[in-house]
Amino acid sequence: MKLPLADAAALRRWLRGTVRSHRSRFAATTLLYVLTTAVGLAGPQLLGVLVESVQAAAPVLRIDLLAGAFLLVLIAQALLARAARLRAMLLGEELLAEAREEMVEHALALPLGVVESAGTGDLLSRATTDIDRLDHTVRNALPEISAAMIAIGLTATAMLLTSPLLACGMLVAVPLLVLSTRWYYPRSLPVVQQVMERWSDVQAGAHESVEGARTISALRLGDRRTARNEHLLDRAVDAEKRHRSLLTAWLPCLELSYVLPVGAILLIGGWAHSAGAAQLGTVVAVVLYAQSLSAPLDELFMWLEELQVGGTALQRVLGVSQVPLDGPREPAQPVGERDLVMRDLRFSYRPGREVLHGIDLVVPAGQRLAIVGPSGAGKSTLGRLIAGTGRPDSGSVAFGRTEVTAMPTESLRREVVLLTQEQHVFACSLRDNLALLDRETGDEELLAALKSVGLQEWVRGLDHGLDTRLGAGGLAVPAARAQQLALARVLLADPHTVVLDEATSLLDSTTSRDLEQALATLLADRTVIAIAHRLHTARTAERIAVMSRGRIVELGEHAELMAAGGSYAELYRAAKVDLG
Ligand SMILES: Nc1ncnc2c1ncn2[C@@H]1O[C@H](COP(=O)(O)OP(=O)(O)OP(=O)(O)O)[C@@H](O)[C@H]1O
Numbered sequence: 001m002k003l004p005l006a007d008a009a010a011l012r013r014w015l016r017g018t019v020r021s022h023r024s025r026f027a028a029t030t031l032l033y034v035l036t037t038a039v040g041l042a043g044p045q046l047l048g049v050l051v052e053s054v055q056a057a058a059p060v061l062r063i064d065l066l067a068g069a070f071l072l073v074l075i076a077q078a079l080l081a082r083a084a085r086l087r088a089m090l091l092g093e094e095l096l097a098e099a100r101e102e103m104v105e106h107a108l109a110l111p112l113g114v115v116e117s118a119g120t121g122d123l124l125s126r127a128t129t130d131i132d133r134l135d136h137t138v139r140n141a142l143p144e145i146s147a148a149m150i151a152i153g154l155t156a157t158a159m160l161l162t163s164p165l166l167a168c169g170m171l172v173a174v175p176l177l178v179l180s181t182r183w184y185y186p187r188s189l190p191v192v193q194q195v196m197e198r199w200s201d202v203q204a205g206a207h208e209s210v211e212g213a214r215t216i217s218a219l220r221l222g223d224r225r226t227a228r229n230e231h232l233l234d235r236a237v238d239a240e241k242r243h244r245s246l247l248t249a250w251l252p253c254l255e256l257s258y259v260l261p262v263g264a265i266l267l268i269g270g271w272a273h274s275a276g277a278a279q280l281g282t283v284v285a286v287v288l289y290a291q292s293l294s295a296p297l298d299e300l301f302m303w304l305e306e307l308q309v310g311g312t313a314l315q316r317v318l319g320v321s322q323v324p325l326d327g328p329r330e331p332a333q334p335v336g337e338r339d340l341v342m343r344d345l346r347f348s349y350r351p352g353r354e355v356l357h358g359i360d361l362v363v364p365a366g367q368r369l370a371i372v373g374p375s376g377a378g379k380s381t382l383g384r385l386i387a388g389t390g391r392p393d394s395g396s397v398a399f400g401r402t403e404v405t406a407m408p409t410e411s412l413r414r415e416v417v418l419l420t421q422e423q424h425v426f427a428c429s430l431r432d433n434l435a436l437l438d439r440e441t442g443d444e445e446l447l448a449a450l451k452s453v454g455l456q457e458w459v460r461g462l463d464h465g466l467d468t469r470l471g472a473g474g475l476a477v478p479a480a481r482a483q484q485l486a487l488a489r490v491l492l493a494d495p496h497t498v499v500l501d502e503a504t505s506l507l508d509s510t511t512s513r514d515l516e517q518a519l520a521t522l523l524a525d526r527t528v529i530a531i532a533h534r535l536h537t538a539r540t541a542e543r544i545a546v547m548s549r550g551r552i553v554e555l556g557e558h559a560e561l562m563a564a565g566g567s568y569a570e571l572y573r574a575a576k577v578d579l580g
Pocket residue numbers: 116349350355373374375376377378379380381382
């Protein structure tokens with residue numbers, strides 16, 4: 001599954017909402033552009049009068065005054081243009097920051113299942129490349145297009161007011177402009193979308209290769225990955241070529257449509273002047289207007305082209321916000337009992353392929369439950385549903401009477417935390433890595449949490465203690481240590497229920513055993529769901545649920561299940577044999 005693109009209606013809604021919420025600033029910016037162009041229009045008029053005055057041998061003072069006025073107009077136009085551009089850029093930056101924040105907020109709230117199936121590369125390229133493209137468009141295209149459109153509108157009006165007859169010369173450009181543009185845009189839009197999608201694939205491929213570098217090297221998959229990345233790159237370049245060939249067919253038509261009117265106006269002007277229907281100054285002014293139109297027209301079309309790229313980038317960025325989030329997330333706190341209650345829980349990753357087939361289970365508050373079972377039985381899936389990182393197809397998971405899927409993220413995080421095998425170490429200080437959720441946590445509390453997970457000695461050995469920078473660019477943290485840090489984070493987050501899914505799997509068995517014993521004490525009054533791959537973890541749990549093929553097939557204490565001689569006893573004996 002790919003992340004969606006926002007459709008045209010969503011794009012319009014976003015634009016309308018944005019303009020509405022910044023109405024006065026949009027109006028002020030537009031006014032400045034209008035003023036800039038209006039002042040600029042006085043230039044050709046003054047020049048026309050100047051030519052006529054020189055022709056009529058007017059006094060030198062008059063000619064000097066006209067030339068001075070012309071200079072003043074140019075200075076005023078430059079100052080106004082600067083102010084307009086500055087305002088447009090500031091407004092653009094603000095809009096961009098809002099779009100970026102909205103996207104990041106939504107991306108962080110996306111259901112994990114969606115991120116997994118879409119691939120993090122796509123999300124990453126939307127958050128980086130597409131935001132960059134949008135940045136470029138907002139920074140440049142919007143101010144340039146606004147300026148160009150206003151300049152074209154006002155120049156055309158001035159031409160009509162100066163001489164409607166001569167202004168008719170502009171019409172020769174219309175058929176060429178309209179026909180070539182109507183040919184170009186419908187063809188280029190899908191190609192532009194394809195170009196961006198393919199570059200996103202290139203980025204995703206590179207990202208995967210870097211992330212999985214160790215696996216690739218261990219399995220000697222380097223050549224295959226390189227071939228795949230080259231294939232992705234070729235596809236992107238092909239799409240780029242298609243786009244460029246469309247552009248090279250369209251651009252000459254544009255260029256021609258700028259020069260044709262100047263020729264036509266000169267022809268009409270020559271005839272009109274000789275017939276006494278137009279003065280020389282009028283012809284000069286209209287020709288200058290026509291010539292001055294070519295720059296904004298060129299800008300307009302070039303930036304409209306850029307706007308296509310920016311528009312598609314915006315569709316990709318806003319598309320992230322179109323993914324439905326898990327559950328209604330209405331404010332609702334767990335009420336009364338905090339027993340974990342699962343009723344007829346069903347779940348499938350793909351339609352028609354159910355992996356949990358109706359789980360019914362009640363875990364009393366404060367109980368330690370171990371879930372065991374063969375690989376693929378659905379243990380991790382169940383853990384994720386309990387933690388609210390997935391939404392069941394039917395049935396429910398609730399704390400007391402409050403559905404997990406109805407809890408807002410903030411309260412859900414206080415209620416239940418899922419700790420999996422893969423733990424991320426952020427590129428920041430050890431202190432910030434621990435106090436992710438609560439920046440007010442004091443050093444003593446942080447050190448106590450580190451001690452609880454067996455990192456007392458480690459932190460003592462760090463040059464800068466809690467201020468040591470970890471992760472990329474700092475101290476490398478091995479995966480097993482990252483698991484210990486993650487456990488310390490959980491202790492600090494202090495949720496009511498903890499789901500541990502292979503949370504100590506990377507530690508050696510002695511450390512893992514010591515840590516689990518320490519955790520058992522620390523989490524004594526918490527509900528703990530421990531998805532156990534090492535059966536010694538299960539043994540100490542108050543209750544054990546044995547899963548097989550998406551169902552709970554046995555439930556009870558260790559001794560009880562051993563006596564029953566069912567699948568648990570079998571797994572346990574097999575594990576003992578394995579361990580010798
Ligand atoms: N992201 C996913 N997309 C599609 N199918 C998945 C996904 N994750 C798990 N599955 C499938 O769901 C079923 C249950 O997987 P799950 O990981 O919950 O089992 P498990 O008991 O935790 O296994 P293990 O002990 O190997 O982690 C398996 O058939 C697995 O292939």
